[in-house]
Amino acid sequence: MSKNPISEQEVNILLNDVWERYGYDFTEYAPASINRRVNHLFQVDRFPSFAEYRYRIISDPEYAMRFVEEITVNVTEMFRDPSFYQALRTHVLPVLATYPSVRIWHAGCSTGEEVYSVAILLKEAGLLQKSVIYATDINVSVLEKGRKGMFRLSQMQQYSRNYMEAGGREDFSSYYTANYEYAKFRGELGDKIIFSPHNLVTDGSFNEFQLIICRNVLIYFNKKLQDRVLTLFSDSLEQLGFLALGSKETLSFTSVTRKFRQLDNKEKIWRKMQL
């Protein structure tokens, strides 16, 4: 069976439905990935026809939320790309330490694994008590998971390895308690994280930050939307604030490139040099 039973025009019809009825705008996402995921969900949920798929999305708000969740990517892990976290620890946190209070925005945080990773770094640098991390995502249900701070115990071996590769010196298992098949992370970490819905496509700035982290989110947007979101980030950063992106994302050839300077290492961290 073909992997693409739903044509590109039909995908666009569905995206318009979701926009008009539910306010989620995917029309400026990079089409190839969205197209693949819309088709994949159609097959997983075994719809007999495009018409039935569309009817379900239009008439069933709960299913529409499933659609939104499934066509966006929520793959994440703790200390993903350990060298990035190493760079955060050595080059960014010492600067944040000089501020009386630290505000961090983690945009597109998914289920929160990377947010807890940052909280652990802050804790080890002695900055957690004066920090607040705003962790936002378009999906309400992934935020709910993040709030619980419970991740699969089976992942902890890998996360512990990542943590050590990122320069972690503590016993990683001291940050959680095992509870059946889940690892529940310490309350003091979660206490400093505010999980809240925010849509990068339609919502504006809500504070000024010294660090914005947005990793593996921009890759799903088209160039135009990438530019708009980067402008939003630039406007939401203090002078000399830091912007951290995913390992294949870049500020080169974007509208904000001249406002930022990349740190002197291979990691994707930029510093805002002009307002």
Added chain:
Amino acid sequence: MTTAPYLIVIGGSAGGLQPVLHLLPALNTLINAAIVIVLHRPSHYESQLTGLLSARSVLPVKEAPEKEPLLPGVVYIAPADYHLLIEKDHTLSLDASEKVNFSRPSIDVTFSSAALAYRNNMAAILLSGANDDGIEGLIDVHEAGGTTAVQDPATAEVDYMPRHAMEQAPVDIVLQPSEMAAFINEMGGI
């Protein structure tokens, strides 16, 4: 800058590196096609692969840059731990979503998106490997009017993937590693 009018996509798993190393030196520098290579490998081999292929290639080799146009005469490598998709406007998109066929990058993901973008102006070559990644992609390429090719299983280090492809997908041509460069050059208008 005009994007490549023709696309050749090559996918390989276990044993797929050898034929790629064999064909790269014999490509024609005037080729009027872009070449995209998807190879399964452990993610920490990342940096070595592009360098290794670059050293053998007469064409420039680079890791596929996010949202950049596909240019003729350039070899693009799917980065480790990302799926690589081809957009209809002939640009490259990366995707860090779930593994497909236990693989990221997945050959199916690249082949299928390329089929939608390049239709009959493309060819897909599936090499040696030990899983089924790439077979559905070959079907999509065929349905879109593209040309499908596999490495002769007799020459493959692991014949499972090309053998299964020949059983399950419409394969237009079976290639020896020594014939691959000429096939690609021809498809690219040489």
